Each structure stands twice: as C-alpha cells, then as structure tokens.
Amino acid sequence: MSIGDNTAGPLLAGRGLVKAHGRTEALRGASVDLRAGEILAVTGASGSGKSTLVHCLSGIVRPDAGSVTYAGLRLEELPEKRLSELRRTDFGVVFQFGQLIPELTVLDNVALPLMLAGTDRGRARSAAGEWLERFGVRGQAELRPGEMSGGQAQRAALARALVTGPKVVFADEPTGALDSLASEQVMTALVHTAREAGTAVLLITHDAQVAAYADREVQLRDGAVAPLGVTA
Amino acid sequence: MTTTLHSDLRLAWQLTRGSDRREWWRITLTATGAALATGLMLAAVSLATLRGRYQVSVGAGLLNQPGTRAGVIVSLLLLLVPVLGFLGQCARIGAVHRDRRLAVLRLAGATPWQVRRIAALETGLACLLGSAVATVFSVLLLLRLWDHPTAPAWTGLALIAVGVPGLGAAAGALALRRVVTSPLGWVRRSGPRTGRGPGLLFVAGMLLLTVAALLAVAATSSGAPYRPGPPPPLMVLGAVMAVGAGAIWLSGAAARLTGRVIAARARSASTLIAAERLRDDPWAAARTHAAVLLVTVVGTGFVGVRQMLLEVLDSPRHLSENQSFYTTGLDLTAVALALALAITLSGLAVGTAESLATRRRGLAAQAAAGVPRTVLGRALLLETALPLAPAVLLSGAGGATIGFGYALFADGGGWSLPWTSLLVPPAVYAACLLAAATALPLLRRTIRPAELRYT
Incomplete structure (x- = not known):
C-alpha cells in the first residue's frame, strides 16, 4: 500500500484515545479517521480536548491508551527520533502562532525543514521562495516574522508546513488570532494548496466559518467524538 | 509621593513573597550576587581606611604595607566586574514571567513608571537580603581581626550596606529603561536592539x-x-x-x-x-x-x-x-x-x-x-x-x-x-x-x- 492510497482505508486513524493532563482527562476514548486528501474539521468548545487530540494524532504526545496508525505505522510504538522525523517529512504542523523562529527571515524559516532534511541551503531557499509566492507573501521573504502582519505570518507558517510535501497537515486554530479577512485569506490559501497537492488536513477550530472549508466535520465533547447532531 | 513609594514597596514585597519556585531561584541568585558584591566592597573599604603600616594577621604580610594593600584593594574592585555581570544576568532570568506580571499591573492601572519602579524595588529587596547577610558576616569577621575599627571604616560599612540595595534597584530600573509594557501583555523593547553598546x-x-x-x-x-x-x-x-x-x-x-x-x-x-x-x-x-x-x-x-x-x-x-x-x-x-x-x-x-x-x-x-x-x-x-x-x-x-x-x-x-x-x-x-x-x-x-x- 502506498501512502495516500484513498481506496485502502484511512491514512491516519486514532482509536480509543485517552490522555490525561494531571488529574484532568482531556481525551476519553476519542476515535477519528482521516483519509488521504481529505480536509477534516475537528470542532468543539474550549477544553473539549481538540488540541490534545491533534497532539496525539501527530505524535507530539503519546496517548495514555488507544492507538494512532499512520499509513500502517503504529505511532505509539515508534521511538521519539522517528516521530520527530515523521513530523518533519510526512506531517506539517501549524499552530495559532509560535512556529516561526523570530530571529530568522521568513525565507529561511520556510527553508528550514528542507535544510533539516539535507537539502543544501541555496536550493532550500529557492524552493521556499516558490512556496512563499504561492501563498502571496514573496515580497516579505527577507522580513523577520515580527515585521509581518498576523495573516502574512500565518501564510508563511503554512508555506513552512507544506514545503516538504507532507501527506498530512495538522492545523491547530491557525486563524485563532486573526481577523475575519485575514482568516479568509489564510483558509483559502490552505484549502487551495492542500487540494492541489492532495494533502490531507486535520483542522482544529472553534469557528463555524472556518470549519465550513472542510469536507467533513467531527465534534469533540468532553474528550470524545460527539454523535452527529449533538452540539457541544 | 512618600505614600506612593510606600505602597509600591509593599506591592514589591508582596510580589516577592508570592513568587513561585522559578522566581525564588532568581531572587536567591540575585541575593547571592549582592552578597558577593557587598563582601568585596566592604573588604576594599575596610582596607582603604587603613593608613600607614599595620600588622595584619592574614594575607602573609600583603596587607601590612600601603603599597601592596593598594594592590589588594584594586584586585578586590576588579573582582566586582564579573560579580556585576552575574547580577546583570540574574536580573534577566524569568523575564517572561516577570513581564507578564508587569502587564497585569499595567492592566490594573499602574503607569509605565510605576511598573518600572515596582520591578526595580523587587530587585532592590533581593539585593537588601544579600547585602544584610554579607554585612553581618563581614562585621563579625572585622571585629575578630581588628580590635577597634575606626569611624571611617564604620561609615564605609554603613554606606555600602545601604548603597548596594539602592544600586540594585537603580540597576533594575536601568535594565527596564527600554522595556515598554502594554496592559495587554505585549512587552517590547523600544529603540533599536543593536544600539551603540556601552559607547558612552x-x-x-x-x-x-x-x-x-x-x-x-x-x-x-x-x-x-x-x-x-x-x-x-x-x-x-x-x-x-x-x-x-x-x-x-x-x-x-x-x-x-x-x-x-x-x-x-x-x-x-x-x-x-x-x-x-x-x-x-x-x-x-x-x-x-x-x-x-x-x-x-x-x-x-x-x-x-x-x-x-x-x-x-x-x-x-x-x-x-x-x-x-x-x-x-x-x-x-x-x-x-x-x-x-x-x-x-x-x-x-x-x-x-x-x-x-x-x-x-x-x-x-x-x-x-x-x-x-x-x-x-x-x-x-x-x-x-x-x-x-x-x-x-x-x-x-x-x-x-x-x-x-x-x-x-x-x-x-x-x-x-x-x-x-x-x-x-x-x-x-x-x-x-x-x-x-x-x-x-x-x-x-x-x-x-x-x-x-x-x-
């Protein structure tokens, strides 16, 4: 089976995920499937376990119970180093903010994942420039992240997440700190590029307008996927 | 003005007392640095008040002659340079935590100057602790080595014991001179970060x-x-x-x-x-x-x-x-x-x-x-x-x-x-x-x- 084969079941599957932070149970048996090329929105109230779910599915944290399978690999069985490599090559991660290194130029920030994968800096910067062009922020390439608007910085962060050609992008409230116009620009850029590249997107949001960009939506309530029709 | 200073001081004391473990590390390190600085300065001042030849029981005769004594004083003062560098670093620890706290103060209505003063007083209190400990030990040591310390020696001791916390507070205010804290928690440095360095x-x-x-x-x-x-x-x-x-x-x-x-x-x-x-x-x-x-x-x-x-x-x-x-x-x-x-x-x-x-x-x-x-x-x-x-x-x-x-x-x-x-x-x-x-x-x-x- 090749990674991304749409007919062979989900590309990424979380089953019965349980995760506690101290005495607080963030996830209580959540199960989610993500198919190749699909855009899935995970919605829910604050504290419903959305971020913890994305952390478990992307291998950032290990669940206390349950399993995460990506293209036949059981993530909980992989060593930390392999998980880190997976996040660098097969996954792209976008947070509300913080993923761009403030001291690097935007161009170097986007080139960084390629450099980490062994691409020489010149070629990495050249590829990064193309991705910035695609997201409409080529003109800001030599600026530092702090010198850009929030929307521009998020589009640069998306370019960084997609530059390695990942199979899955995890976007945790990518528009959480943006106004509606910037949100729209970021979401349009993400959806358009993901569709073009056949990248699956797991989108965490509490905003119904943002969730509307997805092919499918699941709701989390109290750490578990709520039955259809039940609102959080 | 006195009332304001008093209330700022009380607030600084409450903030210091309510500090978490990370903040206590900073306070302990700052107090240690202040104690070292006080000790070095007290030793230098005590030696500087001696005039002419003396028979000092420590230092293998190095402190007996004015010439060699002056060399020891200079060495003690030079040792202050790394100690002050250490204190400067201590002031920077926990910057994020402190910055958030300062932002909350701004939100509660404190002016930028008040915020700076409260932060400076916090540093001053930590320095006071270190200075007090160092002064007590220095006085005990001095009384063992010197039967009747002179009036200038006591004056110097008192000035340093009071001066170090004051200098600490001033240094704290100086360190925050380019920091502008907004009520919404956005802390930025005003002016170019590269600056001209210590050119002046x-x-x-x-x-x-x-x-x-x-x-x-x-x-x-x-x-x-x-x-x-x-x-x-x-x-x-x-x-x-x-x-x-x-x-x-x-x-x-x-x-x-x-x-x-x-x-x-x-x-x-x-x-x-x-x-x-x-x-x-x-x-x-x-x-x-x-x-x-x-x-x-x-x-x-x-x-x-x-x-x-x-x-x-x-x-x-x-x-x-x-x-x-x-x-x-x-x-x-x-x-x-x-x-x-x-x-x-x-x-x-x-x-x-x-x-x-x-x-x-x-x-x-x-x-x-x-x-x-x-x-x-x-x-x-x-x-x-x-x-x-x-x-x-x-x-x-x-x-x-x-x-x-x-x-x-x-x-x-x-x-x-x-x-x-x-x-x-x-x-x-x-x-x-x-x-x-x-x-x-x-x-x-x-x-x-x-x-x-x-x-």
Whole structure:
C-alpha cells in the first residue's frame, strides 16, 4: 500500500484515545479517521480536548491508551527520533502562532525543514521562495516574522508546513488570532494548496466559518467524538 | 509621593513573597550576587581606611604595607566586574514571567513608571537580603581581626550596606529603561536592539584615563621634586570603566560580526539559527562574554608573569628574600582569578538557561514541527561558541603578549618563555562551552508539549 492510497482505508486513524493532563482527562476514548486528501474539521468548545487530540494524532504526545496508525505505522510504538522525523517529512504542523523562529527571515524559516532534511541551503531557499509566492507573501521573504502582519505570518507558517510535501497537515486554530479577512485569506490559501497537492488536513477550530472549508466535520465533547447532531 | 513609594514597596514585597519556585531561584541568585558584591566592597573599604603600616594577621604580610594593600584593594574592585555581570544576568532570568506580571499591573492601572519602579524595588529587596547577610558576616569577621575599627571604616560599612540595595534597584530600573509594557501583555523593547553598546561609558572611561595621564605628565615634567601623580582611585576607576565597557563593546561587536558573516554562509540549520540569533541581538550575552574576555586576558597574562616571577625568586640574586611574601601574593591572585572565572561561568550558565526560558514556547513549537532536539541544542551551544571563539583568541593573544613581554624584557630579560600560558584560552573556552551545556537538560523540559498549551 502506498501512502495516500484513498481506496485502502484511512491514512491516519486514532482509536480509543485517552490522555490525561494531571488529574484532568482531556481525551476519553476519542476515535477519528482521516483519509488521504481529505480536509477534516475537528470542532468543539474550549477544553473539549481538540488540541490534545491533534497532539496525539501527530505524535507530539503519546496517548495514555488507544492507538494512532499512520499509513500502517503504529505511532505509539515508534521511538521519539522517528516521530520527530515523521513530523518533519510526512506531517506539517501549524499552530495559532509560535512556529516561526523570530530571529530568522521568513525565507529561511520556510527553508528550514528542507535544510533539516539535507537539502543544501541555496536550493532550500529557492524552493521556499516558490512556496512563499504561492501563498502571496514573496515580497516579505527577507522580513523577520515580527515585521509581518498576523495573516502574512500565518501564510508563511503554512508555506513552512507544506514545503516538504507532507501527506498530512495538522492545523491547530491557525486563524485563532486573526481577523475575519485575514482568516479568509489564510483558509483559502490552505484549502487551495492542500487540494492541489492532495494533502490531507486535520483542522482544529472553534469557528463555524472556518470549519465550513472542510469536507467533513467531527465534534469533540468532553474528550470524545460527539454523535452527529449533538452540539457541544 | 512618600505614600506612593510606600505602597509600591509593599506591592514589591508582596510580589516577592508570592513568587513561585522559578522566581525564588532568581531572587536567591540575585541575593547571592549582592552578597558577593557587598563582601568585596566592604573588604576594599575596610582596607582603604587603613593608613600607614599595620600588622595584619592574614594575607602573609600583603596587607601590612600601603603599597601592596593598594594592590589588594584594586584586585578586590576588579573582582566586582564579573560579580556585576552575574547580577546583570540574574536580573534577566524569568523575564517572561516577570513581564507578564508587569502587564497585569499595567492592566490594573499602574503607569509605565510605576511598573518600572515596582520591578526595580523587587530587585532592590533581593539585593537588601544579600547585602544584610554579607554585612553581618563581614562585621563579625572585622571585629575578630581588628580590635577597634575606626569611624571611617564604620561609615564605609554603613554606606555600602545601604548603597548596594539602592544600586540594585537603580540597576533594575536601568535594565527596564527600554522595556515598554502594554496592559495587554505585549512587552517590547523600544529603540533599536543593536544600539551603540556601552559607547558612552567607554568614552567616559577614556576621558578619565586621559585626565589622569595628563596629571601624571604634569607632575613628572615640572622639574619639581617628586609629587604624587594622578590620584590612584581616579586612574583605577577610569581604567576599569574603559576596559569593562571596551570589553562589552568588543563582545557585542564580535557577536554581531560573527553572526553576520556566518549567517550568510551557514549550511546547517543549527548554525543558521545560532548565527541569526547573534545577528538579531548581539548584546544579549555581551556582558558575560566581556567578563570571559577579561578573565582570559588577565588569566593568560598572569600565568606568564607568574612563571617569570617564580623563576626570578629562584635565581641566586633573590634567594635571601622572604619568598612567601611574593608567593602568597601570587597564590591570592590565582584564587581571585579562579573565583572570577567561576562567577563568570555561573553567569554564562544562568544566561543560557534564561535564554531558553524566554523562548520556551517557540522552542516547543519547533520541536512539535519536527525540528530535532539535537539541532536546537547545537544551536544553543553555537550561540556561545561562535562569538567567543574569535574573542577568546584575541584576548588570549593579548594576555600571552603580556606574559611573553615580561619574560623577554622584565628584570633584564632572558627568562624562559611561558608557553604554558597558551593553554589558558582553550581551557577557558572549553569551560565556557561546558557552562553553556549545563542548560541542555533544561532544553528537554522546555520543549515539552505542555508548553504548547500556554501562550
């Protein structure tokens, strides 16, 4: 089976995920499937376990119970180093903010994942420039992240997440700190590029307008996927 | 005004008392630095109040004569440089935590000046604790060694005991002079971060030195019988200011140049990250790196001079002299240098840890996005290694020149060359890297996914 084969079941599957932070149970048996090329929105109230779910599915944290399978690999069985490599090559991660290194130029920030994968800096910067062009922020390439608007910085962060050609992008409230116009620009850029590249997107949001960009939506309530029709 | 100060002081006290474990570390380190500074200053002042010959029971006779006593006083004052650098680093620890707290104060209606004053008073209280402890122990020691301390000695002690917390508070306010805290928690630095470095201090020091040199020339060329030259305290103050500020400027300039040169040529991610950080804020570690440079120059020079002096003492011409007088002086200098190095390395370790704590959320996000911890760790070490390499090389060369110059020309010349002194710069460099590496375990904790949950 090749990674991304749409007919062979989900590309990424979380089953019965349980995760506690101290005495607080963030996830209580959540199960989610993500198919190749699909855009899935995970919605829910604050504290419903959305971020913890994305952390478990992307291998950032290990669940206390349950399993995460990506293209036949059981993530909980992989060593930390392999998980880190997976996040660098097969996954792209976008947070509300913080993923761009403030001291690097935007161009170097986007080139960084390629450099980490062994691409020489010149070629990495050249590829990064193309991705910035695609997201409409080529003109800001030599600026530092702090010198850009929030929307521009998020589009640069998306370019960084997609530059390695990942199979899955995890976007945790990518528009959480943006106004509606910037949100729209970021979401349009993400959806358009993901569709073009056949990248699956797991989108965490509490905003119904943002969730509307997805092919499918699941709701989390109290750490578990709520039955259809039940609102959080 | 008095009421406001009183309420600010009470608020600062409440904030200090309510500090969490991380903040208590900062307070403890600040108090330790203040205690060291107070101890050194009290010792210097007590010695400075002595006039003429004395029989002092410690120091192998070094404190008996005014001339050698003055040398000890200067050494004690020079030791203040790394201690002050250490205190500066302590003020920076927990910056993020403190900044958030200051933002809450602004939200509660405090003016920017009030926020600065409360933060400065917090530092002053920590310094007061250190100063009080050091003063008590110093007074007990003084009363054991000196039957009837003079009135100037007591006055000096009192002034320093009160002055150190005051200076600490002033330094705290100075450190926050470019920090503007918004009520919504956005803390920024106003003005360019690169700045001009400590240029004014350097110029002031050079001016003082020039004035002192002119006085010396005037005193020696007038044809009159011998008169004392420039006032030694003025000369020493000028030299310390000029050398200290010059070293800070050199460190900052070396960091900026190294960052600029390497960032353009970086091939690996860790080198690129480290170089860009240096270019972005070259002054971040300039004070600690300046202390490293001074320790390297003095240490390398001292090892060379010490070798030559021991050879001189072993020569037939000097065999009849009291050797322990000189060897005790050399040993005390070596201890002082070792202490200066230890303080400097502590400052470096503290500064590296603080740099991690400040950037913890960004680092956690990097790790979550797949940047290996080894890359982040290597970048952290390179931030210390890259700017220090040329600076330590330069300062080592300066120190070696002093040692070799002594061997070639002092006391008739012809002494064996102090090759062992060349080991000092690489040893200091390795020690600095080890000190920076002590922060690596903290990196593991810093990039915990839990950090992603908090803004």
